[in-house]
Amino acid sequence: MMNLSGPAIAVRDLRVVRGGAEVLHGLTFEVPRGQVTGLLGPSGCGKTTLIRSIVGVQIVTSGEVAVLGEPAGSPALRRKIGYSTQSAAIYRDLTVLENLRYFAAVLGAGKDDAERVLEEVGLAGTGRQLAGALSGGQLGRASLAVALLGSPELLVLDEPTVGLDPVLRQDLWRLFQSLAERGVTLVVSSHVMDEAARCHRLIILREGEILADGSPDGLRERAGTTDLEEAFLRLVKEKAERVR
Numbered sequence: 001m002m003n004l005s006g007p008a009i010a011v012r013d014l015r016v017v018r019g020g021a022e023v024l025h026g027l028t029f030e031v032p033r034g035q036v037t038g039l040l041g042p043s044g045c046g047k048t049t050l051i052r053s054i055v056g057v058q059i060v061t062s063g064e065v066a067v068l069g070e071p072a073g074s075p076a077l078r079r080k081i082g083y084s085t086q087s088a089a090i091y092r093d094l095t096v097l098e099n100l101r102y103f104a105a106v107l108g109a110g111k112d113d114a115e116r117v118l119e120e121v122g123l124a125g126t127g128r129q130l131a132g133a134l135s136g137g138q139l140g141r142a143s144l145a146v147a148l149l150g151s152p153e154l155l156v157l158d159e160p161t162v163g164l165d166p167v168l169r170q171d172l173w174r175l176f177q178s179l180a181e182r183g184v185t186l187v188v189s190s191h192v193m194d195e196a197a198r199c200h201r202l203i204i205l206r207e208g209e210i211l212a213d214g215s216p217d218g219l220r221e222r223a224g225t226t227d228l229e230e231a232f233l234r235l236v237k238e239k240a241e242r243v244r
């Protein structure tokens with residue numbers, strides 16, 4: 001049963017030190033359920049570190065991360081979260097379908113789940129190919145298919161559209177929207193601002209801090225421009241002036 005009360009993710013004063021330097025400087029925010037929340041920001045701003053903290057694989061220095069009402073990393077969350085990293089976790093010497101059947105078995109997902117997720121990511125035709133023979137974009141989608149196994153309540157996807165052509169990117173964003181309509185919560189990271197408009201909500205990170213947190217419309221309004229890329233630049237400038 002989905003627990004529909006409370007936010008999907010609640011983060012309070014999260015600090016993370018990596019390699020001796022603080023990379024997240026006290027982040028506080030919530031992610032609502034049943035929406036696509038975009039985690040945006042330039043390369044190196046801390047998106048992956050934040051995602052790792054949410055899925056419970058990052059040692060956090062201080063602060064709290066609660067996911068679906070449980071502390072991040074709780075064993076109870078394992079089957080409720082689908083996670084895809086930037087590098088596809090796929091066995092290259094197995095076929096695509098064999099990979100999915102294997103991961104479905106590990107997760108205790110239904111027998112037909114492998115075919116279902118393959119269809120959802122638009123890879124139905126490649127089931128019998130060796131994963132090692134897939135293109136980069138196909139591999140990324142195969143890794144997304146693994147994250148979809150078992151129909152998790154929360155999907156955390158680190159740059160799922162990197163390296164995809166515009167048509168595939170659009171297909172994937174449609175899939176994200178339709179999952180959200182079914183009540184799934186999605187956190188999707190990207191460093192391209194043109195994907196921001198497709199999210200219900202945006203958390204914009206810069207240098208380990210939250211630069212903006214709200215809807216795309218709210219962000220446009222706050223920055224006084226309809227172009228989200230320009231809005232981002234204005235917010236950066238505004239912040240620099242405040243600091244000075």
Ligand SMILES: Nc1ncnc2c1ncn2[C@@H]1O[C@H](COP(=O)(O)OP(=O)(O)OP(=O)(O)O)[C@@H](O)[C@H]1O
Pocket residue numbers: 018019020023041042043044045046047048049050191
């Ligand atoms: N294993 C590590 N050890 C030490 N520092 C790290 C490690 N991984 C990342 N960092 C540092 O942490 C900071 C945040 O990195 P992170 O990977 O979270 O950023 P990102 O926004 O996901 O970037 P990208 O979009 O390039 O993946 C960077 O300054 C990076 O150099």
